[in-house]
Amino acid sequence: MDLGLKNRVAIVTGASKGIGAACAEILAAEGAKVVLVARTPRYLDALAKRLAKRYRTEVGFIAADMSQRGSADHIAKQVVRTFGRIDILINSAGSSQGGLFWEVSDDTWDSALQLKFLGAVRMVRAVLPTMRRQKYGRIVNVAGNTGRQPHPRLLPGATTNAALLSFTKGLSEEIMKYGIYINALQPGPTQTEHWGTLMASLSRGTGMTPKAFEKEFMKEIPMRRVAAAIEMARPVIFMASDLASYMTGRSIIVDGGWTKDLA
Numbered sequence: 001m002d003l004g005l006k007n008r009v010a011i012v013t014g015a016s017k018g019i020g021a022a023c024a025e026i027l028a029a030e031g032a033k034v035v036l037v038a039r040t041p042r043y044l045d046a047l048a049k050r051l052a053k054r055y056r057t058e059v060g061f062i063a064a065d066m067s068q069r070g071s072a073d074h075i076a077k078q079v080v081r082t083f084g085r086i087d088i089l090i091n092s093a094g095s096s097q098g099g100l101f102w103e104v105s106d107d108t109w110d111s112a113l114q115l116k117f118l119g120a121v122r123m124v125r126a127v128l129p130t131m132r133r134q135k136y137g138r139i140v141n142v143a144g145n146t147g148r149q150p151h152p153r154l155l156p157g158a159t160t161n162a163a164l165l166s167f168t169k170g171l172s173e174e175i176m177k178y179g180i181y182i183n184a185l186q187p188g189p190t191q192t193e194h195w196g197t198l199m200a201s202l203s204r205g206t207g208m209t210p211k212a213f214e215k216e217f218m219k220e221i222p223m224r225r226v227a228a229a230i231e232m233a234r235p236v237i238f239m240a241s242d243l244a245s246y247m248t249g250r251s252i253i254v255d256g257g258w259t260k261d262l263a
């Protein structure tokens, strides 16, 4: 099936690892021109080179901290200067911490909001002038199923995800008339560095190792396993492609059956 992604210009934030890297790989495999964004240049450089060589497409990178004001405008300007357009934006940068509510510091709350919520909001704002001019754009925000089903030990991430879902829905109608669609993914547990850090922090003080804690956690997940990043990337790419031509302001929950509500 042709996803219509060949020669599309895509920006992926949080692209050096995990879900973002898996999204970048599918985009490159489909012939899109991809710009990877994260903070650490050596991971970005290695991934950009590997994808460009393997899929014979243009893959560049911009090292930037998405929690900083000014990063989003800088990225959008650079991409337009290089490729002349921006067709797809995937916001996957995020790394909020969990813990007992009364032990979570202001800094943890602040960094969750600055990176995942405001980082995505600013990035969307930065690409809109180009997408509006083109009368075409596809935006996918990687939120999290805790945005709908908050977990008591994951509140900074959960409330940030809820804000991102509200933003996604609220903006969708405004930009639809320019041919710009915006949707979100709500992943459940996914085997990435972020997940490893979460298990380590949540298991602290429980007397369990992170592995034993994860095993206990899995009892809540009907499929009894953590997803692979590629299992999240596939629905993201569906929403970024022309296959999702009648979909905006919505989200897809991919959580091994975890979320307890009607679809």
Ligand SMILES: NC(=O)c1ccc[n+]([C@@H]2O[C@H](COP(=O)([O-])OP(=O)(O)OC[C@H]3O[C@@H](n4cnc5c(N)ncnc54)[C@H](OP(=O)(O)O)[C@@H]3O)[C@@H](O)[C@H]2O)c1
Binding pocket: 013, 014, 015, 016, 017, 018, 019, 020, 037, 038, 039, 040, 043, 064, 065, 066, 067, 092, 093, 094, 095, 096, 115, 116, 142, 143, 144, 145, 157, 186, 187, 188, 189, 190, 191, 192, 193, 194, 195
């Ligand atoms: N894994 C899960 O179980 C799960 C579940 C629900 C939702 N999610 C969400 O999915 C998204 C992706 O998570 P993941 O699991 O794929 O995480 P990951 O494997 O840890 O990757 C995070 C990516 O974001 C980048 N990043 C982190 N801080 C950044 C910053 N300040 N500025 C720019 N880039 C930054 C990282 O690179 P650098 O560190 O080099 O910057 C890396 O490329 C996150 O928003 C996460 O909340 C994940």
